[in-house]
Amino acid sequence: MSAQISQISIRNFRSLASVSVELDSIAVLFGPNGSGKSTFLDTIWFVRDCAIRGVELASSKRGHGIGILYDGADDDDQRIAIALQTEEIEYQLEFDLSSGRIISSPGECLVNRTSARVLVNRKVGDDTAELYNATLGQPVLAQLREPEKLTLNLYLNINPSDRDAGDLDRLLHYVRSYHSRSFMLHRLKTSGSESSHETRLFDRGENAWSVLRNLHDRKELDSRFHTIVDFMKEAFPTFDGIILEQTGPNSIYASFLERDRRQEIRASGVSDGHLQLLLLLTALFSEGPDRAAFLLFDEPEISLHPWAISVLAKAIHLAAEEWNKQVLIATHSPVLISQFEPESILASDVRDGQTRLQRVSEITGIQDLLNDYATGSLYMAQMIGAQTSPELEEATADD
Numbered sequence: 001m002s003a004q005i006s007q008i009s010i011r012n013f014r015s016l017a018s019v020s021v022e023l024d025s026i027a028v029l030f031g032p033n034g035s036g037k038s039t040f041l042d043t044i045w046f047v048r049d050c051a052i053r054g055v056e057l058a059s060s061k062r063g064h065g066i067g068i069l070y071d072g073a074d075d076d077d078q079r080i081a082i083a084l085q086t087e088e089i090e091y092q093l094e095f096d097l098s099s100g101r102i103i104s105s106p107g108e109c110l111v112n113r114t115s116a117r118v119l120v121n122r123k124v125g126d127d128t129a130e131l132y133n134a135t136l137g138q139p140v141l142a143q144l145r146e147p148e149k150l151t152l153n154l155y156l157n158i159n160p161s162d163r164d165a166g167d168l169d170r171l172l173h174y175v176r177s178y179h180s181r182s183f184m185l186h187r188l189k190t191s192g193s194e195s196s197h198e199t200r201l202f203d204r205g206e207n208a209w210s211v212l213r214n215l216h217d218r219k220e221l222d223s224r225f226h227t228i229v230d231f232m233k234e235a236f237p238t239f240d241g242i243i244l245e246q247t248g249p250n251s252i253y254a255s256f257l258e259r260d261r262r263q264e265i266r267a268s269g270v271s272d273g274h275l276q277l278l279l280l281l282t283a284l285f286s287e288g289p290d291r292a293a294f295l296l297f298d299e300p301e302i303s304l305h306p307w308a309i310s311v312l313a314k315a316i317h318l319a320a321e322e323w324n325k326q327v328l329i330a331t332h333s334p335v336l337i338s339q340f341e342p343e344s345i346l347a348s349d350v351r352d353g354q355t356r357l358q359r360v361s362e363i364t365g366i367q368d369l370l371n372d373y374a375t376g377s378l379y380m381a382q383m384i385g386a387q388t389s390p391e392l393e394e395a396t397a398d399d
Contacts, residue, residue: 180280
């Protein structure tokens with residue numbers, strides 16, 4: 001991968017009072033409801049929104065930040081802080097609040113980790129920033145015309161040859177977020193997709209038929225369409241292909257081919273599980289191995305048979321290992337968890353209102369069991385990731 005996020009540190013973002021996690025190409029989060037898994041994913045999506053749309057729009061999508069500050073934040077620490085690291089770059093963001101709302105002018109500090117050079121330095125609330133100018137060999141003070149926008153793009157305008165900062169900026173623009181509960185399956189089944197040139201699946205999946213039609217048209221040039229279809233055939237033994245037809249000037253509809261059936265089945269007649277997996281596979285492979293992307297999947301196991309879940313995990317491994325994707329998953333599925341190594345799995349829980357994330361390979365008391373049992377089995381036995389709070393478990397044990 002040309003660049004990937006190697007570490008994320010978060011402070012005061014909802015229940016994430018103080019969390020720092022090292023990431024590889026795959027990370028799987030599991031744990032009780034309300035333990036901060038989706039919040040962790042949304043933190044990354046929030047930074048992406050800030051990078052593309054600006055802080056004002058990013059915060060407005062989250063109620064302008066009302067209620068977003070960690071409830072137990074110290075009086076002298078009332079800011080939200082998020083830091084992302086790649087191998088070469090660290091990017092620190094700070095957000096202040098006023099009357100409970102996020103102020104649209106964030107603090108920023110961009111540092112080259114190899115040289116320790118500060119590339120961007122901006123204080124919270126300022127409409128100016130110090131940007132390092134490689135030609136001059138020193139920082140210059142820049143007046144920001146749009147202080148609600150992050151200054152990373154402005155820095156790259158001044159220093160277009162900074163490859164490391166450019167990799168981070170591109171990666172932020174290629175963060176994709178998919179929550180299976182938000183997929184617009186009913187729309188796909190009834191009215192289909194609006195025709196467009198896109199080969200990227202939108203976050204709610206409504207353009208799936210158009211994306212797949214575009215990939216089908218290129219199937220002799222690259223393997224994206226074939227890869228998606230091959231995984232569908234592995235997950236559903238009777239699946240035999242998909243037909244994508246222009247049904248109007250701007251609409252595309254899909255029908256499914258099944259073995260031992262003489263006629264195709266319209267998308268309205270196939271199971272939600274078929275559509276869910278098809279959309280997830282499209283998200284994984286539609287942009288091809290030449291584009292690095294950070295994919296966020298929230299509860300991807302919804303509607304899927306355990307065998308289909310195992311095929312999805314196989315596809316995720318391929319996307320991470322050979323297709324230049326970094327994948328972060330939040331799940332409740334013991335089957336899905338068991339498809340990954342303990343080093344890639346993070347257990348979440350909440351103590352004193354704070355989310356804690358711990359790598360399964362580092363949890364004391366279960367390492368011998370991991371030699372004989374899958375992580376999902378220990379999850380089912382509530383030996384890790386139990387819905388019962390640790391405090392309640394201790395009180396019960398005392399009784």
